[in-house]
Amino acid sequence: MSEEKKIEDFTGDLRQVFDEIFSLRESNMITTIFITILFLLGSMHAFDWNKNYYDDAIYATTSEDWRIDFETEILTAEHTEVWQDEENKVIDFFMEDFPIRDGYFYGAVNITIIPEADENTDLTDPLVQCDAIAGDIEVNDLTAQWDYEGNNLTGQDSSCEDIYLYLQIYPDYTGNNQSSNSPNEYQALMPWNLDGWGEGILSIAVELDVNSVDQLGPVSQDDDEEITILVEVHTFRAKAVYNN
Amino acid sequence: MADDAVNALLPVAAVVHIALGVMALILVQRSLEKEWNERYAGYIISWMMIILGLKYTFATIIDLKIEDFTTQDYLDGAFAEIYYSSHKYGEKAMESIFLCLACILPLVYPYPILQKDNVLKVTTAIIILLGVIIIPLDIFTEFANRDMKSMINWVCYFIWLPIYLRFLIGEVKYDEERAREVSALALLLILGLKVQLLIFWLQNLTGLSKIYHARWIVEDGVFLGTVSQTEISTTIFTSFGMTLSGLTFLILFFGELWRAYYKGINGLTVSMSIIFIIGVIWFLLTVVVMDTATSCVETICQQWNQTFIDWYAFTYQVAVYLLVPLIFMFILLNYNIVDTDSKYSKSITRIMVLLLLLVATSSLIEMVQIVLPIPEMVTSALFAGGVVLFIGWEEKIMDKMITDKSNSVEAIGTILKIYNPNIENKEYLVFSIITASLIIYGLLLAVLFDSMGIHN
Numbered sequence: 001m002s003e004e005k006k007i008e009d010f011t012g013d014l015r016q017v018f019d020e021i022f023s024l025r026e027s028n029m030i031t032t033i034f035i036t037i038l039f040l041l042g043s044m045h046a047f048d049w050n051k052n053y054y055d056d057a058i059y060a061t062t063s064e065d066w067r068i069d070f071e072t073e074i075l076t077a078e079h080t081e082v083w084q085d086e087e088n089k090v091i092d093f094f095m096e097d098f099p100i101r102d103g104y105f106y107g108a109v110n111i112t113i114i115p116e117a118d119e120n121t122d123l124t125d126p127l128v129q130c131d132a133i134a135g136d137i138e139v140n141d142l143t144a145q146w147d148y149e150g151n152n153l154t155g156q157d158s159s160c161e162d163i164y165l166y167l168q169i170y171p172d173y174t175g176n177n178q179s180s181n182s183p184n185e186y187q188a189l190m191p192w193n194l195d196g197w198g199e200g201i202l203s204i205a206v207e208l209d210v211n212s213v214d215q216l217g218p219v220s221q222d223d224d225e226e227i228t229i230l231v232e233v234h235t236f237r238a239k240a241v242y243n244n
Numbered sequence: 245m246a247d248d249a250v251n252a253l254l255p256v257a258a259v260v261h262i263a264l265g266v267m268a269l270i271l272v273q274r275s276l277e278k279e280w281n282e283r284y285a286g287y288i289i290s291w292m293m294i295i296l297g298l299k300y301t302f303a304t305i306i307d308l309k310i311e312d313f314t315t316q317d318y319l320d321g322a323f324a325e326i327y328y329s330s331h332k333y334g335e336k337a338m339e340s341i342f343l344c345l346a347c348i349l350p351l352v353y354p355y356p357i358l359q360k361d362n363v364l365k366v367t368t369a370i371i372i373l374l375g376v377i378i379i380p381l382d383i384f385t386e387f388a389n390r391d392m393k394s395m396i397n398w399v400c401y402f403i404w405l406p407i408y409l410r411f412l413i414g415e416v417k418y419d420e421e422r423a424r425e426v427s428a429l430a431l432l433l434i435l436g437l438k439v440q441l442l443i444f445w446l447q448n449l450t451g452l453s454k455i456y457h458a459r460w461i462v463e464d465g466v467f468l469g470t471v472s473q474t475e476i477s478t479t480i481f482t483s484f485g486m487t488l489s490g491l492t493f494l495i496l497f498f499g500e501l502w503r504a505y506y507k508g509i510n511g512l513t514v515s516m517s518i519i520f521i522i523g524v525i526w527f528l529l530t531v532v533v534m535d536t537a538t539s540c541v542e543t544i545c546q547q548w549n550q551t552f553i554d555w556y557a558f559t560y561q562v563a564v565y566l567l568v569p570l571i572f573m574f575i576l577l578n579y580n581i582v583d584t585d586s587k588y589s590k591s592i593t594r595i596m597v598l599l600l601l602l603v604a605t606s607s608l609i610e611m612v613q614i615v616l617p618i619p620e621m622v623t624s625a626l627f628a629g630g631v632v633l634f635i636g637w638e639e640k641i642m643d644k645m646i647t648d649k650s651n652s653v654e655a656i657g658t659i660l661k662i663y664n665p666n667i668e669n670k671e672y673l674v675f676s677i678i679t680a681s682l683i684i685y686g687l688l689l690a691v692l693f694d695s696m697g698i699h700n
Contacts, residue, residue, distance in 0.1 A: 018357075042483055060462045
């Protein structure tokens with residue numbers, strides 16, 4: 001009878017409904033523990049997220065200003081040989097013969113073609129006439145920036161001056177500092193950590209055209225020239241410096 | 245190869261959800277003899293299915309558009325262009341409406357929190373209010389408060405979990421005879437809405453999931469060119485959402501183990517154990533891919549491992565696209581929500597069961613075929629075998645489902661006091677009209693906002 005009365009009194013009010021759902025002590029206890037742990041653990045995760053993850057993630061999406069500095073090291077090789085008149089020789093330099101340090105990359109190659117440095121007259125060249133020398137960097141499979149406008153792949157001289165040739169190997173490498181807008185150091189350095197550049201053979205073609213004084217007789221005819229090819233391989237390691 | 249598995253189920257899910265939703269709606273409309281909250285739950289679930297189907301339709305269109313994108317396309321902002329288009333707006337609008345409906349389901353079913361005569365009016369008003377505000381707000385804020393929006397769905401944890409516990413303890417400790425019908429239903433409802441989150445229970449509980457959330461912030465902001473989630477949404481709502489799903493799973497799992505100890509193992513115990521194991525594997529895999537996951541924040545985003553992508557497709561996507569409709573159809577058919585007694589209803593129910601089982605089987609076979617180099621002949625033969633099996637057993641499955649029906653509302657009546665409010669038939673119709681209007685409202689806003697280029 002009293003149970004029936006209770007049912008009759010039940011009008012579906014929110015309070016009555018919740019009384020029904022939370023009518024078992026054990027169930028209420030677990031629910032309370034659940035909510036307590038939820039708030040504790042949830043707050044911990046929220047704090048941890050905000051302190052250790054969110055700022056880093058946002059920072060990773062924001063581009064910063066970086067200065068790229070280069071530590072450089074120059075590796076050299078020299079080749080001296082005698083050219084006969086009107087002789088055209090191709091001298092190969094194997095890039096692997098320039099051992100670069102760990103973390104370094106080939107940046108560019110400077111080549112100097114040096115004619116015989118002899119200012120004294122001799123029997124064969126009494127007037128010390130300068131020979132005409134032409135030097136080219138031959139375009140081949142060497143992985144380099146062959147189309148770079150700043151390259152100097154060919155040169156010639158007949159005034160006893162050195163001939164300077166230049167080939168950029170690593171994209172955009174000029175040796176000067178660069179700037180970068182990147183979210184982090186890794187991305188700022190990414191363009192400067194690419195493998196594969198500077199692999200192959202550097203071929204330098206040199207042609208000699210001797211100028212001699214025919215009027216002084218055959219003994220005075222100079223028909224050869226000693227030429228030195230100096231190869232300077234610029235290697236670099238990039239370093240990103242954060243600009244405040 | 246692995247990428248093929250991702251979203252492979254989307255178009256299938258779109259069709260299945262819409263078809264099942266429409267058929268369920270037809271069945272619910274004919275189920276006039278059911279209790280008010282069973283009918284109402286039937287309407288809500290049917291509309292939820294239809295809305296999910298529409299959402300997946302938009303997602304399918306987007307997926308087709310981005311299928312051939314290269315990394316350069318992403319960097320050129322092609323993804324952002326689609327992200328701020330009517331398709332994405334439509335998808336998100338449907339998601340918002342789905343959340344509104346999912347928010348009121350725990351208020352009325354299985355044990356109604358609102359038991360007054362005006363329950364339908366109140367809940368319909370909640371849907372209108374939430375829908376009208378959330379849909380445009382979500383689009384205006386460029387979906388940057390996703391987890392905050394999902395918070396409205398937390399109500400299911402806070403209502404169904406206490407109901408589950410109340411009836412679980414009632415059954416095991418106090419021998420309440422039909423209490424299992426209610427606790428099992430509460431568990432299934434939580435699974436139906438949250439199974440795709442529960443599979444991450446361990447990494448959510450330990451907070452390991454945060455590395456993914458951090459990665460998504462960078463991916464959204466840098467790679468996809470969209471807006472990342474806001475600080476408040478991630479700090480409070482993501483963190484508490486993770487904890488909530490992890491803790492809920494633990495309680496459900498240990499609850500089922502405790503019950504199995506006294507009453508024996510059943511299908512739900514096995515299901516929860518499978519989710520438990522999947523959760524542990526997900527945790528371990530997250531530890532394995534930690535470097536990749538954190539790469540976005542620390543260095544530059546690295547691609548996921550192929551096997552990891554496959555695992556994601558076979559767990560998360562199967563759960564969300566196949567398990568969810570399966571669970572809800574099981575609830576509709578097994579828990580006396582729809583009338584399956586008449587001949588007409590039986591035919592529709594039969595179509596529903598066959599459609600779901602065959603589509604699920606064929607989809608799974610297709611997914612396996614994408615990942616493993618199994619010849620098509622073998623999978624076709626497997627599928628044919630499945631068809632024969634289902635046709636042969638379909639009647640038995642159906643009959644078993646219909647005859648062994650549980651009736652949770654009736655069961656609740658034997659244990660707890662419940663008030664039976666007076667609900668007029670036209671109120672269900674008004675609810676349906678309001679829901680349909682909300683869908684139109686969402687679609688209209690999506691098209692208008694896109695045409696006006698609000699995010700250009």
